[in-house]
Amino acid sequence: MNQLTLSGVVCKTPKYSQSPAGIPHCIFVLEHKSMQVEADLNRNCYVRLQVVASGTPMQQQTQQLHVGQQVQVTGFLNRHEGRNGLSQLVLHAQHIERIF
Numbered sequence: 001m002n003q004l005t006l007s008g009v010v011c012k013t014p015k016y017s018q019s020p021a022g023i024p025h026c027i028f029v030l031e032h033k034s035m036q037v038e039a040d041l042n043r044n045c046y047v048r049l050q051v052v053a054s055g056t057p058m059q060q061q062t063q064q065l066h067v068g069q070q071v072q073v074t075g076f077l078n079r080h081e082g083r084n085g086l087s088q089l090v091l092h093a094q095h096i097e098r099i100f
Contacts, residue, residue: 006091007072007099008032011048014065026053026062030073030091051075053093061096070099 012029019025027050034045051073053062065071075093082088 002076003074003094004077004091005072005074006030006032006049007070010065010067010069010071013067014062016062023054024056024059026058026065027051028053028062028065030071049091050080050088051091051093053096058093058096061093064098065096072097072099 014028
């Protein structure tokens with residue numbers, strides 16, 4: 001099982017919803033900035049990535065999320081297709097940790 005861990009700042013207000021099957025969802029946007037080394041050179045990395053946290057166990061981890069909060073998210077990447085037919089990469093959270 002391949003997992004991705006990404007840290008950053010919550011940059012859009014989390015939205016809470018529930019599926020017709022009763023599964024709770026929280027969707028927010030994570031902004032990541034870092035300096036990485038590539039080919040022995042420093043490179044600035046910047047990405048905004050939508051995060052989806054689904055299921056009852058994730059409710060506790062998303063209840064106190066707010067814009068400006070530092071978090072570390074572990075999960076997996078998947079492609080979502082929007083209503084307009086465009087696809088985007090989404091991080092499906094399996095664990096969210098607040099960084100103080």
